[in-house]
Amino acid sequence: MVRTSLYSRQQEMGATFRDFHGWEVPVRYTDFETEHGAATSRVALRDASAGGRLTLHGSDALDLLHRLSTNDLLTLKPGEGIRTVLTNNKGRILDLLRVYYVEDYLLVYTSPQSLQKVIEWIDLYTFLEDLTVTDITADTVVMELVGPNGVGVLESLTGGSVSLQPGGVIVDTIHGIPVTITRDDSLDLESYGLLVDADSAPSLWEDLLEQGQLWELSPMGDEVSEILRITAGVPMYGQELSEQVNPLEAGLRPSISFTKGCYIGQEVVLRLDTYRKVQRHLVRLAIEGEGLPSIGDKLLVDGKTVGTLTSVGKIPLQRNIIGLGLIRTAYDQPGQEVEITSQGHHWIGRVISLDQYALEGSGV
Amino acid sequence: MPLTINISPKAADKVTTFAEKEGMYNFGLRVGVKGGGCSGLTYQLSLEEESRPDDKIIEEHGLKMFVDRKSYIFLAGTILEYSDGLNGRGFEFHNPNAKTTCGCGTSFSV
Numbered sequence: 001m002v003r004t005s006l007y008s009r010q011q012e013m014g015a016t017f018r019d020f021h022g023w024e025v026p027v028r029y030t031d032f033e034t035e036h037g038a039a040t041s042r043v044a045l046r047d048a049s050a051g052g053r054l055t056l057h058g059s060d061a062l063d064l065l066h067r068l069s070t071n072d073l074l075t076l077k078p079g080e081g082i083r084t085v086l087t088n089n090k091g092r093i094l095d096l097l098r099v100y101y102v103e104d105y106l107l108v109y110t111s112p113q114s115l116q117k118v119i120e121w122i123d124l125y126t127f128l129e130d131l132t133v134t135d136i137t138a139d140t141v142v143m144e145l146v147g148p149n150g151v152g153v154l155e156s157l158t159g160g161s162v163s164l165q166p167g168g169v170i171v172d173t174i175h176g177i178p179v180t181i182t183r184d185d186s187l188d189l190e191s192y193g194l195l196v197d198a199d200s201a202p203s204l205w206e207d208l209l210e211q212g213q214l215w216e217l218s219p220m221g222d223e224v225s226e227i228l229r230i231t232a233g234v235p236m237y238g239q240e241l242s243e244q245v246n247p248l249e250a251g252l253r254p255s256i257s258f259t260k261g262c263y264i265g266q267e268v269v270l271r272l273d274t275y276r277k278v279q280r281h282l283v284r285l286a287i288e289g290e291g292l293p294s295i296g297d298k299l300l301v302d303g304k305t306v307g308t309l310t311s312v313g314k315i316p317l318q319r320n321i322i323g324l325g326l327i328r329t330a331y332d333q334p335g336q337e338v339e340i341t342s343q344g345h346h347w348i349g350r351v352i353s354l355d356q357y358a359l360e361g362s363g364v
Numbered sequence: 365m366p367l368t369i370n371i372s373p374k375a376a377d378k379v380t381t382f383a384e385k386e387g388m389y390n391f392g393l394r395v396g397v398k399g400g401g402c403s404g405l406t407y408q409l410s411l412e413e414e415s416r417p418d419d420k421i422i423e424e425h426g427l428k429m430f431v432d433r434k435s436y437i438f439l440a441g442t443i444l445e446y447s448d449g450l451n452g453r454g455f456e457f458h459n460p461n462a463k464t465t466c467g468c469g470t471s472f473s474v
Contacts, residue, residue, distance in 0.1 A: 067400025089404045089464065089473045125399025127434050262471065267402040 004049045004141050005198045006205055015221060021112040021238065023050035028221040032316045035224040039189060043149035044220035045208055048142045048193060052115030055136055056106040056122075060129035065099060065106065068125055068264055070247060072257035076101045081167040081182060083255040085247045086118060091268030092243045094121060096235075096252065100169040100182055107169070107180065107195070111237035125264075141201035143208065144184070146191040146225075149215040154181070154192055157211055164192070177204055187225060188232030227313045230322050233284050233353070239295060240282055240310045240324055248272050249326060251282040280307070281332040287312070287321035287340065289347030299325055299338040299349065306331045309340060309349075323349065367440040369395060369422055369431060375446035375455060376425035383411055392421070392428040395444065396435040401471025403464050405438060407457045438474055 001024040010017075015026035026047055029035065038044040056065070066073035071084035081100035085093055095114035100107040110118045115137060122133055145153055154162050157174045164170065164183035171180050180195040196204050209217065235241050235250045247256055247269060256269060272278050287293065292314055299307035307327030314321050331338070332351060340347040371379075371393075379393050388411055396408040415421055415430040422429040431439065442459040446452075462472035 064399060067398075089402065125404075127396060127398055128432055262401050262406075264400060264404050265402060 002050075002138075004047065005201045006047055006049075006141060006143075009202055009205060010047065010219075013219060015219070018222065020050050020222065023112055025050050026219070026221040028223045029219040032224060034218050035220040036227065038216065038218035039146045039187070039220055039224060039228060041147065042216040042218070043145055043147040043153055043212060044218055044224075045205075045212060046144040046146055046220045046225055048144040049140075051112045051137075051142070052108075052110035052118065052135070053137045053140055053142070053195070054108040054110065054115075054119065055134045056108060056131060057104075057134070058129065058131035060131050061106050062101070064122070064126065064129050064131055065097075065108075066260070067262070068122070069097065070252075070256040070263060070265075070269065072260040073099060074260075078103055079168060079170065081107075081169050083252075085252055085255050086121065087247065087263070087265035087269065088243070089265050089268075091246045091265035091272065093237070093241050093245055093247055093250070093252075094118070094243065096237055096241055096255070098182075098184070100167075100180075102169050102171060102180060107182075113238055139198055140195055141198050142193050142195050143201070143205060144191050144193050145208070145217075146187060146189050146220065146228075148190060149217070150190060150192050153208065153212050153215050153217060154194075156214070157207060162192070174204060175207060179204070187228040187234065189228065223313075226311070227315055227322070230284070230311050230313050230324055233282070233324065235282055235324070236311070240326065245326070246272060246278075248278045249280045249282065278329065280326045280328055282310075283307075283325055283327050283332050283351045284353050285309070285323040285325055285338070285349040286352045287323055287347050287349040289321070289340075289345065291345050292321060293323070293340045293345070293347050294342055297340050297342045299327055299331075299340060301331055301336075301338055306338065321347070325349070327351070369429060369436070369439050369442050369444070371424050371427060371429065371444040372446065373425045374448075375444050376427040378446045378448075378455070379411075379427055386411065388413070392430040394430045395439065396432055397438045403471040404473040406471050408435075409455060 003024050010026045015029050017024045018027050062073050069084040069086050071082050078101050084097050086095045095111050098109040158172045166183050166185045169182045177200040182193040184191050184193050240250050297309045298305045307325050309323050309325045312323040334351050334353050336351040338349045383391050391411050394410045394412045397405050398408050418433050419430045420436050445456045461474045464473045
């Protein structure tokens with residue numbers, strides 16, 4: 001498993017860890033309530049390094065990605081970022097990418113398990129383009145400030161105002177360390193990603209912990225960020241998103257341009273939309289029962305399979321189980337009840353809203 | 365039939381006519397492939413005065429074609445034709461490698 005340069009400090013802080021697609025990620029530092037409360041009402045510090053990071057240099061970088069993915073990248077200006085779906089010619093999802101136009105190059109974030117696939121796909125479709133792709137994953141770390149006080153912590157460290165729209169990106173320095181700051185709001189909470197080189201990461205982590213004390217900052221692990229992600233209905237590659245799923249099924253409509261013209265898989269995506277042939281939708285579920293159902297469990301109505309559970313988590317103390325699922329269109333209405341059965345256990349799930357992964361602004 | 369890229373006499377003629385209209389007399393037809401297009405790849409045709417170092421140069425019917433190495437892999441066996449008349453579609457690539465094509469006919473996959 002990959003450990004970032006923050007690992008030993010995180011261990012010292014009492015973090016427990018788990019394997020997330022080959023990355024050893026912190027799960028919990030203190031307790032659920034503290035971490036969850038920090039992210040929603042104060043500020044939480046999260047290690048968000050488990051993923052792929054590429055830079056794309058060259059005058060054809062933007063154009064090539066534009067031809068290979070669903071969103072309109074040609075409208076991007078320096079300082080802006082966007083989410084776009086890398087699709088194959090059947091309109092299926094190879095990955096959901098975050099693309100940031102940083103000054104004069106592109107910074108691309110991939111899902112951890114898709115990194116190699118994305119690099120190879122871009123290379124396959126590079127012919128005479130002026131383009132150089134560099135994998136900076138191993139050399140960098142990303143930490144995130146999540147919550148309303150995040151910008152306060154950030155500004156007290158950059159020494160100036162940080163005014164970013166969702167999707168925005170700037171390069172700044174904190175105590176002499178170059179930092180690429182992105183505004184992501186990826187858990188439906190105001191959040192800022194800080195990309196730094198791996199060697200400087202431990203020092204920045206300490207700075208954030210120290211400065212954060214004034215803002216009641218707490219570190220946050222994967223357990224809480226998963227619950228926040230499910231609560232917000234944000235789809236993730238490997239669970240809601242995969243090559244067996246098309247973007248319209250999985251709540252990625254804001255990442256698709258219907259006016260940009262050709263890209264790989266465009267016809268399929270367009271046809272699905274025009275003829276209203278999307279067969280499944282991503283939904284949020286409130287689940288009751290003992291224990292915890294598993295990802296992949298079937299959702300049943302009258303004994304018939306109508307969907308699959310793609311994410312699930314328990315909120316301690318409240319004993320609520322929440323989940324995300326892909327369910328046949330006929331059963332995607334709020335209030336619809338489904339049965340989940342596995343390993344001799346039984347749960348009742350209720351669709352609590354049609355998922356709309358739609359963030360304001362640039363669609364990131 | 366050896367695996368190469370062929371051009372029909374009519375297509376070669378059309379290219380030359382087009383080039384002359386553009387005032388080009390010493391030129392090659394760059395035949396290539398580009399990523400994108402709904403099926404994955406699209407064909408590219410352009411007129412260039414000189415070939416590039418890594419090009420394959422194919423001569424047929426008095427016309428020189430420049431093909432970059434990578435495009436050549438996707439195009440070997442292809443015949444470039446020209447269909448005119450009332451319902452003509454202009455230049456057409458007949459590519460035995462192409463597995464799927466899109467509705468508009470301009471994009472293909474292998």
